[in-house]
Amino acid sequence: MPLIVQKFGGTSVGSIDRIRSAAARALATQRAGNDVVVIVSAMAGETNRLLALAGEISPLPDAREVDSLASTGEQVSAALMALAIQAQGGKARSLLGHQLKILTDSAFSKARIKAIDAQRLHDTLGQGTIAVVAGFQGVDDAGNITTLGRGGSDTSAVAVAAAVGAACEIYTDVDGVYTTDPNICPTAKKIERISYEEMLELASLGAKVLQIRSVEVAMKYGVPVHVRSSFSDAPGTWVIGEEQSLEKVTVTGVALDRNEARVMLVGVADRPGIVAQTFGALARENISVDMIIQSPSVHAIQPGSDEGSIRTTDVTFTVTKADLPRAQHIMESLTAAVGAREVRYDEDIVKVSIVGLGMRSHAGVAARMFELLAAERINIEAISTSEIKISCLLATKYAELAVRALHDGFGLGANT
Amino acid sequence: MPLIVQKFGGTSVGSIDRIRSAAARALATQRAGNDVVVIVSAMAGETNRLLALAGEISPLPDAREVDSLASTGEQVSAALMALAIQAQGGKARSLLGHQLKILTDSAFSKARIKAIDAQRLHDTLGQGTIAVVAGFQGVDDAGNITTLGRGGSDTSAVAVAAAVGAACEIYTDVDGVYTTDPNICPTAKKIERISYEEMLELASLGAKVLQIRSVEVAMKYGVPVHVRSSFSDAPGTWVIGEEQSLEKVTVTGVALDRNEARVMLVGVADRPGIVAQTFGALARENISVDMIIQSPSVHAIQPGSDEGSIRTTDVTFTVTKADLPRAQHIMESLTAAVGAREVRYDEDIVKVSIVGLGMRSHAGVAARMFELLAAERINIEAISTSEIKISCLLATKYAELAVRALHDGFGLGANT
Numbered sequence: 001m002p003l004i005v006q007k008f009g010g011t012s013v014g015s016i017d018r019i020r021s022a023a024a025r026a027l028a029t030q031r032a033g034n035d036v037v038v039i040v041s042a043m044a045g046e047t048n049r050l051l052a053l054a055g056e057i058s059p060l061p062d063a064r065e066v067d068s069l070a071s072t073g074e075q076v077s078a079a080l081m082a083l084a085i086q087a088q089g090g091k092a093r094s095l096l097g098h099q100l101k102i103l104t105d106s107a108f109s110k111a112r113i114k115a116i117d118a119q120r121l122h123d124t125l126g127q128g129t130i131a132v133v134a135g136f137q138g139v140d141d142a143g144n145i146t147t148l149g150r151g152g153s154d155t156s157a158v159a160v161a162a163a164v165g166a167a168c169e170i171y172t173d174v175d176g177v178y179t180t181d182p183n184i185c186p187t188a189k190k191i192e193r194i195s196y197e198e199m200l201e202l203a204s205l206g207a208k209v210l211q212i213r214s215v216e217v218a219m220k221y222g223v224p225v226h227v228r229s230s231f232s233d234a235p236g237t238w239v240i241g242e243e244q245s246l247e248k249v250t251v252t253g254v255a256l257d258r259n260e261a262r263v264m265l266v267g268v269a270d271r272p273g274i275v276a277q278t279f280g281a282l283a284r285e286n287i288s289v290d291m292i293i294q295s296p297s298v299h300a301i302q303p304g305s306d307e308g309s310i311r312t313t314d315v316t317f318t319v320t321k322a323d324l325p326r327a328q329h330i331m332e333s334l335t336a337a338v339g340a341r342e343v344r345y346d347e348d349i350v351k352v353s354i355v356g357l358g359m360r361s362h363a364g365v366a367a368r369m370f371e372l373l374a375a376e377r378i379n380i381e382a383i384s385t386s387e388i389k390i391s392c393l394l395a396t397k398y399a400e401l402a403v404r405a406l407h408d409g410f411g412l413g414a415n416t
Numbered sequence: 417m418p419l420i421v422q423k424f425g426g427t428s429v430g431s432i433d434r435i436r437s438a439a440a441r442a443l444a445t446q447r448a449g450n451d452v453v454v455i456v457s458a459m460a461g462e463t464n465r466l467l468a469l470a471g472e473i474s475p476l477p478d479a480r481e482v483d484s485l486a487s488t489g490e491q492v493s494a495a496l497m498a499l500a501i502q503a504q505g506g507k508a509r510s511l512l513g514h515q516l517k518i519l520t521d522s523a524f525s526k527a528r529i530k531a532i533d534a535q536r537l538h539d540t541l542g543q544g545t546i547a548v549v550a551g552f553q554g555v556d557d558a559g560n561i562t563t564l565g566r567g568g569s570d571t572s573a574v575a576v577a578a579a580v581g582a583a584c585e586i587y588t589d590v591d592g593v594y595t596t597d598p599n600i601c602p603t604a605k606k607i608e609r610i611s612y613e614e615m616l617e618l619a620s621l622g623a624k625v626l627q628i629r630s631v632e633v634a635m636k637y638g639v640p641v642h643v644r645s646s647f648s649d650a651p652g653t654w655v656i657g658e659e660q661s662l663e664k665v666t667v668t669g670v671a672l673d674r675n676e677a678r679v680m681l682v683g684v685a686d687r688p689g690i691v692a693q694t695f696g697a698l699a700r701e702n703i704s705v706d707m708i709i710q711s712p713s714v715h716a717i718q719p720g721s722d723e724g725s726i727r728t729t730d731v732t733f734t735v736t737k738a739d740l741p742r743a744q745h746i747m748e749s750l751t752a753a754v755g756a757r758e759v760r761y762d763e764d765i766v767k768v769s770i771v772g773l774g775m776r777s778h779a780g781v782a783a784r785m786f787e788l789l790a791a792e793r794i795n796i797e798a799i800s801t802s803e804i805k806i807s808c809l810l811a812t813k814y815a816e817l818a819v820r821a822l823h824d825g826f827g828l829g830a831n832t
Binding site for chain 1: 432435466469470472473474477478480481482484485487488491492494495496498499500502503509510512514515559560561
């Protein structure tokens, strides 16, 4: 019998009524001749409520206890979903991380799945029962409860689908992945099919439909993922392997990330090892750096200064706004050591990116992007590229204008 | 190192501030030179909130899922308690039913503990860590989460204390066990020491300080239990073995139970098997019967009735008010079969009981009880006795008067 994994996110189980609707959908899928595994998130708001309790007690609560605390949100949803399926005449059984044996490493709050006991799942399904799996949670070798990080239920769902060789439906409060944010660009349209690689770039660039790690797992095991709305029956977006992706368009989507901040080291002595020293210090503090640009200093040496004889350079990089205070702290202790004349911080920036598999084979995509921005008189502060994406750092005030210009300029609009 | 088990009930962990206070108490106990195991209930109101969610979905929700749902309340408390101990500079680790291996049978919602992994507990304590155990919950052989029934955290605490050979402190919102309800009788006083047997009779008679099963477990394994207030340092009541109980008073306490209802079968044919038929039908429906009185019918046979030739009897018994609707349903289908002329129901009654080990050796306690009630012109509707208690059924209006008359008449008052 075909097996389908259905994951319902926090808004899709946000009330008893919504849980009933999700249960009805799972039962309809079963009646259509499928075995069904349901993965649930915590009811919307519940994880935040639990974390706030921990936060009241301690600013830096122990991660093991926080995981045990936070995992109760999905435990509650799983039991309620099983009860809702039963109340509609079906058979259902909830399975927690330690019951299904979703074995993870011991990295509390960001654990990685090592193995899933597919046999236990098959045993449950073999009795005509819908297995309801608590998402987000696992268990380590010592029996400690772990969690997979924010949005971890997506990863649970894809990993379970991989373990049993099923397709995975992700039910959420949007009806698919869009070419860009429809709130910014009214011509944005739903993407029918997108490759894992493109989805990864879009996810990491701010299109928060799927947790990035779930896409990595889907790609690794070739799990077809269908992102769709829990409030309609319309098909959503299929996230699939490149070879199955029919639409070989140049640019698939435009992403906007408002979450970065820029750090500029001005007038750094241009000696070997200076850059390594800076980024080594950041890495030790677990601060991820995104874009890095190094250029000869454009700042004139002041007349009469001793520094006239030393060549200097400017180093610019971006970190997340959340990491900026810690980055500032590190930079202040480093400024003297690296010999920077000045450090500047700028939170008034955004990153706009275009993503598409077609870029590999189409020349001139970057040039076209810069043209489209220039036509709107938008200044580009920094650029970074990969095989299938190009990102530009811009002043925040240009964010929406740039997204619309690129989206329609690359012909992604519904009516173009 | 001496080991102390401390259990904190729902009101004692009812807010973050109260959790902090309980954590401080556990740490003070540890600093005084003890190993400490803390057992926690769910935060006050939480279990009801969770059960209400299940009730919204189904009037008779599946017990396995309800247990998985309800057990999250204690899981949350355990994590928060561990965090609170850590925040005050201590070491702590939460242990859930499946982590400590509190092995139970599979009777969901009323599971019984079969074994506890004391080694796991000792391993945790051996590192100077306070073990925080989630009360109320266990795990069966198949890894299903079970719960021990209302007030089950008391049983968890006593069972853990038994497993490691420790004394057990039960912190609650009253400061001990009283000779009777102080709200009814202002002269009620705190009992310093009470035997397991007496506590069992008081617990089952409505003095809801300790879950009855926890007292059974304490008696079976000889665990000394200290019931005391989480809001003061004053000693509470020790529940201990009979041989350690110093106060050999005749009557230890007076209990009032407002929870019973009376069923009277009037004019039942006095044939063998009639009574067995009635109580067999109730037992099959899992309805517990408390007092049973059979007496020759006092109702005159109506003149000219055919029944004049048949001897009849009246049968009176009590069930809980909650069971009364089901009992009525059974009685209606049985009335014809048992040949009763009439069935009467009465919810306007209470049961007042006196309890005391001394009754065994003191004659005349029952007679004194009836005298005291008679002196207040209180009519006794029914009587039942055991080795260490005597219960009388009375009209509800006499409840408080009877309690005060017996309490002071047997010299239990603070100033008598």
